Amino acid sequence: MKIVLLLFLTLSLYANIKQEMFSLYQNEKYEKVCTIGFDNFNKNSKDEEFISLYAFACLNSDYIDRLATPVAMLKFSKESRSNSAYFSVILMQKKLLYHALQDNYDLSTLKLPTTDYVLSKVFDLYSKLKKHEPRAFYLFEDEKDKKLTYKLYLSKDGKLNKMVIEEFYDTITIKRHVYW
Amino acid sequence: MLNTRDLEQRWLRYKIKSYVPYFTILISTVIISAIIYTFLNSDKKETTYIPEKTNKAPTKAPITKEVVLNTPKAPIVKETPEVKSINSKEPPVIISKVQEKKLSNVKDDSLKLAPSLGFMKNIQHATLPYYKEEPTKKHEKISKIVEETQEIEPQESIQEIVVIEKEEEKEEAQQINIKRRDDSNDIRDIIKRFKKNNNPALSLFVAKKYYELGEYHKAYNYALITNQIDRDIDASWIIFTKSLVKLNQKDMAIKTLKKYLESSHSGSAKILLDEIVSGKFK
Numbered sequence: 001m002k003i004v005l006l007l008f009l010t011l012s013l014y015a016n017i018k019q020e021m022f023s024l025y026q027n028e029k030y031e032k033v034c035t036i037g038f039d040n041f042n043k044n045s046k047d048e049e050f051i052s053l054y055a056f057a058c059l060n061s062d063y064i065d066r067l068a069t070p071v072a073m074l075k076f077s078k079e080s081r082s083n084s085a086y087f088s089v090i091l092m093q094k095k096l097l098y099h100a101l102q103d104n105y106d107l108s109t110l111k112l113p114t115t116d117y118v119l120s121k122v123f124d125l126y127s128k129l130k131k132h133e134p135r136a137f138y139l140f141e142d143e144k145d146k147k148l149t150y151k152l153y154l155s156k157d158g159k160l161n162k163m164v165i166e167e168f169y170d171t172i173t174i175k176r177h178v179y180w
Numbered sequence: 181m182l183n184t185r186d187l188e189q190r191w192l193r194y195k196i197k198s199y200v201p202y203f204t205i206l207i208s209t210v211i212i213s214a215i216i217y218t219f220l221n222s223d224k225k226e227t228t229y230i231p232e233k234t235n236k237a238p239t240k241a242p243i244t245k246e247v248v249l250n251t252p253k254a255p256i257v258k259e260t261p262e263v264k265s266i267n268s269k270e271p272p273v274i275i276s277k278v279q280e281k282k283l284s285n286v287k288d289d290s291l292k293l294a295p296s297l298g299f300m301k302n303i304q305h306a307t308l309p310y311y312k313e314e315p316t317k318k319h320e321k322i323s324k325i326v327e328e329t330q331e332i333e334p335q336e337s338i339q340e341i342v343v344i345e346k347e348e349e350k351e352e353a354q355q356i357n358i359k360r361r362d363d364s365n366d367i368r369d370i371i372k373r374f375k376k377n378n379n380p381a382l383s384l385f386v387a388k389k390y391y392e393l394g395e396y397h398k399a400y401n402y403a404l405i406t407n408q409i410d411r412d413i414d415a416s417w418i419i420f421t422k423s424l425v426k427l428n429q430k431d432m433a434i435k436t437l438k439k440y441l442e443s444s445h446s447g448s449a450k451i452l453l454d455e456i457v458s459g460k461f462k
Contacts, residue, residue: 018303023381026381079298172447
């Protein structure tokens, strides 16, 4: 009897994790959702809703490399496959942009799908530049809103260079994204 | 005389028999859990990487451990927005519009991928309970909330808005619009849940939904309720002021945003204020 009760308890705990993650996501605590999802991923690796929620939380908190696993796991429903493609584009663009900034890799010849995510916007703007000498930083104007600008640069921090994207609105910093 | 040996043997048999049910339960649970475990891990072969090997990493000290695991992290700076002058010795590269236009023609719009967030609706439906009632009763409850907001906000202009809203509600009730009724059913369920747990996320969702539907009076009311529960939700203040603008209360919207900016220094609120003042947001 005790064992059965324990089994029920564990099952309800699993359900609660997803619910907790969802309410946290609604309250825009993306980083926390990403961390909880990361810790409980293996227990819920069959649940595509859980994986999608985890992936979107990680995306919103700029943990882009964590999207690699959801990209591989989301495949059973049409929606999951669509999200998987969406994440994989962002992940690829991040890697390519970092490679371009670090090693002056030419992106102008590439033609990739894009997304509404800030990294994709910057990637598109950067890839429009032809082969050039590396610069200290790049300033891009948003195509839709003139007041919105993106500053892209490499922040040299110890062993690893970090890619930074700053969003400005009328010279006011709105957000700062750091990737490496 | 009693045969103690026989008695002892019988007692032993009785004792062993008494343990039999426990043994069967134990063995069956072991078998069931083994089956469940194998079923859950049946497609492990398909995935090359599962983060369990590293899943102890991020909770306590996510930054340092991630560096070790090469899982990049990118914190969003939540500091108050600062005015920064972007000056540097090297000239910045700003793409000219002519060049942009030429190149943007190359990129097709059909190549744009969008996220699918339908699964969130499923989670919401699965995790939160439904309280189904007759639609007429629900309508009464919505108007009750509207009345509550009247009491909360003593300003005359707002009271007028609420009175107008009631009239409009009656008109809307007479119209038949399938799409709208589906949305309003969802909203009613959420209102029900909100009334139970007073979660500001729910009232904010209702405000957003009403704003999307173009029901700015209701959006205003729910944003107001959200603000009263939690004064620090940016999105709620934005919906609140946007609704005010839509209700031709531009001055009030500007005044409210300015007051909010004094305490919060929110970037998005500043942007909205700018847009309202410049007339970009109407």
